Amino acid sequence: MSFQPTEPFAPARGLASPHAQTIFASLARPTHAPPLKRERWELPDGDFVDLDSFDGVQGAPHVVTLHGLEGSSRSGYITAILRGAAERGWGATAINFRSCSGEPNRLARSYHSGDIGDALSVIKHLRARLTGPLFAVGFSLGANVLLRLMEETGDHSLVDAAAAVSAPFELGVCADTLDGPGPFQRLYRERFLRTLKNKAREKLRRFPGVFDGAAMERARTIRGFDDAVTAPLHGFRDATHYYAEASSGPRLHAIRRPTLLLSAKDDPMIPAATHPRDVEKNPVLHAVVTERGGHVGFVAGSPFSPSYWGEAQVLAFFSARNANTRPV
Numbered sequence: 001m002s003f004q005p006t007e008p009f010a011p012a013r014g015l016a017s018p019h020a021q022t023i024f025a026s027l028a029r030p031t032h033a034p035p036l037k038r039e040r041w042e043l044p045d046g047d048f049v050d051l052d053s054f055d056g057v058q059g060a061p062h063v064v065t066l067h068g069l070e071g072s073s074r075s076g077y078i079t080a081i082l083r084g085a086a087e088r089g090w091g092a093t094a095i096n097f098r099s100c101s102g103e104p105n106r107l108a109r110s111y112h113s114g115d116i117g118d119a120l121s122v123i124k125h126l127r128a129r130l131t132g133p134l135f136a137v138g139f140s141l142g143a144n145v146l147l148r149l150m151e152e153t154g155d156h157s158l159v160d161a162a163a164a165v166s167a168p169f170e171l172g173v174c175a176d177t178l179d180g181p182g183p184f185q186r187l188y189r190e191r192f193l194r195t196l197k198n199k200a201r202e203k204l205r206r207f208p209g210v211f212d213g214a215a216m217e218r219a220r221t222i223r224g225f226d227d228a229v230t231a232p233l234h235g236f237r238d239a240t241h242y243y244a245e246a247s248s249g250p251r252l253h254a255i256r257r258p259t260l261l262l263s264a265k266d267d268p269m270i271p272a273a274t275h276p277r278d279v280e281k282n283p284v285l286h287a288v289v290t291e292r293g294g295h296v297g298f299v300a301g302s303p304f305s306p307s308y309w310g311e312a313q314v315l316a317f318f319s320a321r322n323a324n325t326r327p328v
Helices: 018-028 076-087 117-129 141-156 171-178 183-206 213-218 222-233 239-246 249-254 309-325
Strands: 037-042 048-054 062-066 091-096 134-139 161-165 259-264 285-290 299-302 305-308
Touching: 018 076, 018 299, 018 305, 037 117, 048 117, 062 076, 062 117, 062 141, 076 091, 076 134, 076 309, 091 117, 117 134, 117 141, 134 141, 134 309, 141 161, 141 249, 161 309, 171 183, 171 222, 171 239, 183 213, 183 222, 213 222, 222 239, 259 309, 305 309
Parallel strands: 062 091, 062 134, 134 161, 161 259, 259 285
Antiparallel strands: 037 048, 048 091, 299 305
């Protein structure tokens, strides 16, 4: 049976617009987390990712989180999942992608929307030591990474269930949407480019000539940055090649574990036209598409007492999967 939300989504009073949902959630979500233990996980190529985690009771579920572009384990949507897991007696591990934990990674390469290797390495590590169900949730870029991981592992997935919130199913279209006209698109674009370019400048200082620094400085769009930096750093011909190889949308049929796809039709970064249309052909996919909610927003209640419907539905989805996996 397809997953049914615990309640319909109704945007908080005064926050009905997609930009209000997106910006309010980004700025106002609480960021406090349960006590976390930091672990540096060494990767096969000699680099590392930093993990922030806590254990649940023996045999309880464990939730892995994957953050969005230039996010971290301290992003509000991640800490909401961590708090929810702790309240249920579950464990959780928040992955900080390379360069996102507050310390530069060792190698010239960094992370991107289709890079599943680091997350898979962490998940294998967790699966080897855990006895309960292993769940994973990704947001925005992290949602695409998680879906690509689920697609590539298929029947051999180590994750018992997954959730993808505001996933950019077609990366090229989503990049062009961010690069489009309007003050809000400019706000989102410049916010991402500011930190991406700062990290890129540090890369060039440490690894001279690894990409064209002048082209990076000239880039005023997400696609331009991906052409100048992301593609050459990660072995793609250009941004178009990167987007085609990394997009999760065309491969959803390969997923073999229960997976929630949570999106809003008014997402200002992800056009509704890119949402998958034939998810019913894969019975393990559970698509929940709301009329409103913005990008990783889903703010309900009121601005003075907000509740975050999206994270609540992810935890409800995992709770239902946990009930289904318990021995009789």
